[in-house]
Amino acid sequence: MLVHGLCCHEGVWDFPGDPARSYGRALQHDLGYTPFALRYNTGLPIPYNGQVLDTLLERLLAAYPVPVEELILIGHSMGGIVAFDIAARYPDLPGAIAMLDSAIVLPEATRTAIPAFLERLRGPDYVATLRAYVKERLLLPTDDAVRSAAILEGTREH
Secondary structure, rough: OOEEOOOOOHHHHEEOOOOEEEHHHHHHHHHOOOOOOOOOOOOOOOOHHHHHHHHHHHHHHHHHOOOOOOOEEEEEOOOHHHHHHHHHOOOOOOOEEEEEEEOOOOOOOHHHHHHHHHHOOOOHHHHHHHHHHHHHHHOOOOOOOHHHHHHHHHHHOO
């Protein structure tokens, strides 16, 4: 199961410029896995998202037409932390987890900057604040420019 990160949705797993191709489909082609991507509200606390995702997953597994032999959680950024939370609460559920660019313990400088950042998010320019954060903290200069632009464009008012 592919778990997206903060300010994203399941489309983040698509290849840039080619939504018919995705990392999930690559895992299916290369390793025989059946990919799932479930959308959740990244604005809610991580433990709550873990519970919501767990409920969605239980429904999915119950409705799936064949027994699921192994569940692997792959999470990007906050999605990795949510996957970790699910694995911590239900250690027998996932066969493995992969956390891509997911922080477990935030550095001191990040922890001290959070209150001011949250205050800016409450202001009228919250979308610009969020885009600046994503650009400065989550994207690298070496990242694919088309994908980076799509991520920033997808960060908009809800």
